[in-house]
Amino acid sequence: MTLIQLEYIVALDTLKHFAKAAAHCHVTQPSLSMQVQKLEEELGVQIFVRTTPVTTTDTGQLIIQQARKVLTEAANIHELIEQEKSIVGGNLKIGVIPTLAPYLLPRFVQSFTQTYPKVKLSIYDLTTENIVRQLKNGNIDAGIMATPLGYAELKEDFLFNEEFVAYVSTTQKLFDKRFLLPTDMDINNMWLLEEGHCLRNQVINFCAIQKIASTEKHFEYSAGSIETLKRFVDTNGGITLLPELATYDISDTQKNMLRYFKSPAPVREISLVTLKTFNKRRLINILKNTILENIPEQMLQKKKVDVIAI
Known part of the structure; x- marks a missing residue:
């Protein structure tokens, strides 16, 4: 077993195609195929099923996972040498x-x-x-x-720590408040990021909004970015929560729509x-x-x- 062989099987697992994996590794396809086969014979297991696209067997997935770790550790040797040389x-x-x-x-x-x-x-x-x-x-x-x-x-x-800041439409009652409390947040007026963003989970946890939703919304939209959230508040009203770094490069008009929470400041x-x-x-x-x-x-x-x- 060699590092080259491990590099080849990782590339093949990633690209799912012998020719693409060979090109990625800067070798010919027959050379890559031969080395993959030699490794399978040495280990006595089948790592790949030769289909289109190439698929990795269950045992092969375990081998690939370990191969990635080995290649990472091998690369670290060069890093250690460079560190020794300052x-x-x-x-x-x-x-x-x-x-x-x-x-x-x-x-x-x-x-x-x-x-x-x-x-x-x-x-x-x-x-x-x-x-x-x-x-x-x-x-x-x-x-x-x-x-x-x-x-x-x-x-x-x-x-x-990055503070959470409310971005409030001028049409909202909260716009007239100087400082806010978590209980001021209402799910029926809030724009949220789509599922998969940890920021969405934190907003829900902070506001406990899953407990206070009381009326059915006739329109729901989960945004894919913070910029989209801001635009929805600008054009459609409502509220959203922004992380602090997203509040520095905005216009003076938009800064006037920011409302901070009473201490202790909610942060991520x-x-x-x-x-x-x-x-x-x-x-x-x-x-x-x-x-x-x-x-x-x-x-x-x-x-x-x-x-x-x-």
Whole structure:
């Protein structure tokens, strides 16, 4: 068994096609096919069913899962050597939840890539569920996401608390209030993100709106982005909750529609999440420091908060 063979079966499992997997690995299709067959013969099991598209057997899926981990650990050897040489370089694959990515990434990515040009930074918009899955599979190195998650195998490195802010239409009675309470929120006037976003769960948990829905709505819409939520409030009235970073680059008119909650401020905890066995600690610490250097200073100030569960 060789690392090359493991690389081939991972590529084949991902692409489901021998020719595409061979092209991805920069080898001929016969060479890749021969190495896959040799590995199957050595292990005495069938990893793939030669159909179109190629399918992975149940036993093969277990082998692929372990192969991904082995390849990740092998790549870490190069990272360790670079760290010993005090070279900040290598590859760093990061998953970021969609409700955070548009507002956080522009604040630090340019600074990071300019300061550390030998680091190849790859960033993916992924839901919380997908980030956890990709971390466990070894497809990404870290996630920037809402916590706590409660997974024993994951390390959560706290970054900052992001306050929830109400975005209230001028047609709402709440527009006349200076500060709000969770009990002021009414499901019948709220716009929510679609299922799959942890922010949706947190809004529901914070407002306990599943308990206070009293009348049937004649129109329901679950938005796919925070920007869509804001537009619906702007044009159709109602209320939504925004994470703090989404409130900085808006117009003065829109800022006038923001309403904050009484202390303790409701927040979502944002952390840098990795596997506990992850070895690129120096690179992760550098990434963490770069993020903290480029977010609004007021978000780092200590104050009484209420962390909302996911």
